Amino acid sequence: MMAKGSSSFNAEEDAQKLRKAMKGLGTDEDAIIEIVTNRNLFQRQQIVTAYKSTIGRDLIGDLKSELSGNLERAIVAMMTPSTLYDVQELKNAMKGAGTNEGCLIEILASRTNQEIQRINETYKHQYGCTLEKDLVSDTSSKLRRVLVSLATGNRDESQYVDESLAQQDAECLYEAGENRWGTDEDNFIAILCSRNRNQLKKVFDDYQKRYKKDIAESIKSEMSGDLECALLAIVNCIRNKKAYFAERLYNSMKGLGTDDNTLIRIMVSRSEIDLIDIKAEFKRKYGKSLYSFIKGDTSGDYRKVLLHLCGGED
Template sequence: MPCRDETRQQVRTGEGFCRWVKELKQATEMGGDTAEGVKYCDEHVRSLNRGGKTVCSSTVFPAKYHGLLQEILHSCHPSERPRQEHRHKVEKDVIFAILVKRSNEQRQKIKAVYEASAGQSLDKALQSALHSHLEDLSLALISTPAHFDAYLFRKATKGLGTGEHILVEILATRTNQEIRDIKRVYKEVYKTELEEVIKSETSGDFTTALLAMLKANKDESTEVDNDLTKRDAEILFEAGEKTKGTNVSSFIDILTTRSAPQLCKTFQQYAAISDITLPKALQLELKGDIEDCLIDIVKCSWNTSAFFAEKLHHAMKGLGTNEDTLIRVLVSRSEVDLKKIVQEYKAMYGLSLQEAIRRDTKEHFERALLALCGPE
């Protein structure tokens, strides 16, 4: 058993991680039967919790790890559970009870610990243990944000048709650094540049708008330039309503490079010089994918939480349920602003998001999604 100082150094530097994982496995298997095992597990808990990030709008927070490895090994390999346990009834709930209550950073450590202890990747273990939407949800949870977004891009651009709304959703709601990370991961995993994929799968002004967002050079400051607000509003008015035809490039340039606070002020200024709102003007002036794209950018800039609340509402509206949308939004926003989205959903539709999920989903999938949403 390493001393406490040695353990702390390994946590900080990653040195000797494989040996440390083996010792961790031994410690968790002690189940707290010896003082030394408990002390070592407690040190591991503290070291992992130090790396977690707590965000006030998040619904997922770092959790403690005592006994975690034992639980996830058993849940993915029910044959390892004692005979008296009702293994088939509990394994799925155990898996998701572990995954949804940990931050993404912690899930990455779980993956490393699991692989070192079980001799196979956690991805493959979950694919064997789960199916359909539960499998999709579990794999989304254990992916890094950049890998999950890269996968969503790949899925949206492969096969028949293109999921244009997904491409816009990701690029319009991620930070510049997150977009750069997506591009890097996409190239690493799929061996091609994301720009080339967009060029081959989309066309016209829509392609231009996506490539503009993919440059990741949007102003991210919170300061508002009032002079720029007036100039931009005039440019947009001139490019649309006041001109025969539409100068789409002006809309793309302004909407893809200005900060959200700056755009909000621009929308207000536009309403002061026009008889209609900017979204209405876009609907009148444009058609097809570019219309939907620019309107979505406007919605995201004005109120990102309301944008996602609307996405979730449409996923459960009418007959059938779009489980892919539920997974995509709830997982990607769980450590960003899901708490605000839950509040916005209730304000917009007079029904809690949790109640809507209960009505449209069931069993393990329902419970996992509700856990992501947090308490009502």
């Protein structure tokens, strides 16, 4: 979905306005927010190019030096091409002490084969090593198997449903979990990471009918920690990706403190794909609009960016 952007768009003009907003003492943050939030991603990339060619400076570098905190994070994210943004988020999730497993799971469980393939190519180009190599060195064994499998971008994406295979898979999942002492995670990973969306929905339906238990409930009772989170993310993305992102957004704002990174990442990365549908799911699920949640749960200038991405109260 291409966002509307500005109808009277002029990349060179915007580049000059942004430079003016950052030149001299102090930074006109409102002017930056006004320009960036009223352009679509394609237009913002043209501004980056125009800024370099007409001013001879790197726009992203200037934004990073003039802005700070969550506003910097949100504005720079909006100025970054989608695949590169995913790649940077994956790298940041594995950088330094500790790993942000939630970010790795969210991106790799929700992207299409084509998006994953572009991520792999860009990651190698940016960092000189493969995404798989970094995942292997940075994640624990059980989670590693899921993430590496998802990162191959090799899920069947056909619409075809094989009913007898669905029954076999449902039985296989039951035998690998509920019907044995201990859990055979490999079978869960093999089935959940490779079958197409319609096929898995049929597997989940067969599982429910046959064993009177939802597959998500079985995963919760059989797994724990990051592996449980990863497999649940796959199930939720297969069932309803918009509802999965709505839940991620809700969890980023509920309770004390806000998980700003997750909130910014989802709002920016889905803004021109399915954010309108995610907003509808959010309201249906939580009885309150995403807009009002953000308004009540965030503060500072970056809130203006997020509210603009939200596009209004509905």
